[in-house]
Amino acid sequence: GAGVSQSPSNKVTEKGKDVELRCDPISGHTALYWYRQSLGQGLEFLIYFQGNSAPDKSGLPSDRFSAERTGGSVSTLTIQRTQQEDSAVYLCASSSGLETQYFGPGTRLLVL
Amino acid sequence: RKEVEQDPGPFNVPEGATVAFNCTYSNSASQSFFWYRQDCRKEPKLLMSVYSSGNEDGRFTAQLNRASQYISLLIRDSKLSDSATYLCVVHTSGTYKYIFGTGTRLKVLA
Numbered sequence: 001g002a003g004v005s006q007s008p009s010n011k012v013t014e015k016g017k018d019v020e021l022r023c024d025p026i027s028g029h030t031a032l033y034w035y036r037q038s039l040g041q042g043l044e045f046l047i048y049f050q051g052n053s054a055p056d057k058s059g060l061p062s063d064r065f066s067a068e069r070t071g072g073s074v075s076t077l078t079i080q081r082t083q084q085e086d087s088a089v090y091l092c093a094s095s096s097g098l099e100t101q102y103f104g105p106g107t108r109l110l111v112l
Numbered sequence: 113r114k115e116v117e118q119d120p121g122p123f124n125v126p127e128g129a130t131v132a133f134n135c136t137y138s139n140s141a142s143q144s145f146f147w148y149r150q151d152c153r154k155e156p157k158l159l160m161s162v163y164s165s166g167n168e169d170g171r172f173t174a175q176l177n178r179a180s181q182y183i184s185l186l187i188r189d190s191k192l193s194d195s196a197t198y199l200c201v202v203h204t205s206g207t208y209k210y211i212f213g214t215g216t217r218l219k220v221l222a
Contacts, residue, residue, distance in 0.1 A: 031208060042199070042214035043156070050208060091155055100146070101210060103155035 002026065004104035006092050012110045013082055021077040021107045025094030032075050033101065034067055035091045043091065049075060082111045113138055116202050118213035126221050129190050133216045135200030136182045144203040145176055145183045149196045150215065156199055159185075190220045 005024045013019050025032050034046040045059040049069040060066070064082075069075040079086055087110050093101040118135045125131045137145075145162035160167065162174040162183050173186040187194055200213035 033210075035212075043212040045209065048208050056208070100158055100161070103157070105155050 004094050004102055006104035006107050010108045014112050016081055018080045021090050023075045023092030029094035029096050031095040033093045034077050036088045038088045084111050087111045115211045116200055116213040118200050118216045121217040122219050124219045125190050130188045132186045133198055134182050134184050135213055137202045141204050142202045143205040146201040147185050148199040148201055150199055151196045192220050195220045
């Protein structure tokens with residue numbers, strides 16, 4: 001079956017612009033995660049969605065970052081007024097609650 | 113102290129060698145453990161879960177030592193295609209957070 005998909009695969013933007021990153025989880029997966037991975041670094045947790053519950057936003061690095069998940073499926077991560085330090089790979093993962101996470105291919109964001 | 117710690121490597125080994133990585137975790141309440149593999153510029157992919165009794169999948173063996181709070185991954189008969197970064201992941205049941213180590217880089221040399 002289809003895995004987790006993300007778009008765009010690459011995004012180059014200018015400092016100060018807003019960007020939107022999209023994640024389509026595996027169908028039927030109720031849990032959805034966003035992570036950030038900077039070059040040579042580990043995965044940094046950003047936000048978690050579970051079903052219709054309120055998301056855990058505790059990992060978002062600043063109020064420029066926000067995310068939503070519509071209809072319990074597709075999620076969008078928005079970064080406003082991008083900064084150069086936002087450059088990273090943004091990874092989305094979904095889970096059925098049986099503990100194993102499946103990752104999408106990521107969006108590589110470069111802020112010039 | 114980080115919640116999950118790994119030796120970043122790189123581990124450079126010749127083809128056919130046996131190599132082992134350890135990963136330590138600090139939360140004694142952790143209950144689920146995984147090894148993920150991440151190739152350069154790719155997403156992490158599940159390699160194997162780690163069970164209390166230890167488990168094997170072909171050339172790969174994973175073990176858990178709860179008393180000392182570490183998990184290990186053993187790779188036998190290394191292949192060039194095993195070259196990747198291996199991420200240790202720890203999960204506490206009843207929570208949703210997965211804690212990732214920063215990974216151990218393996219290079220298998222011809």
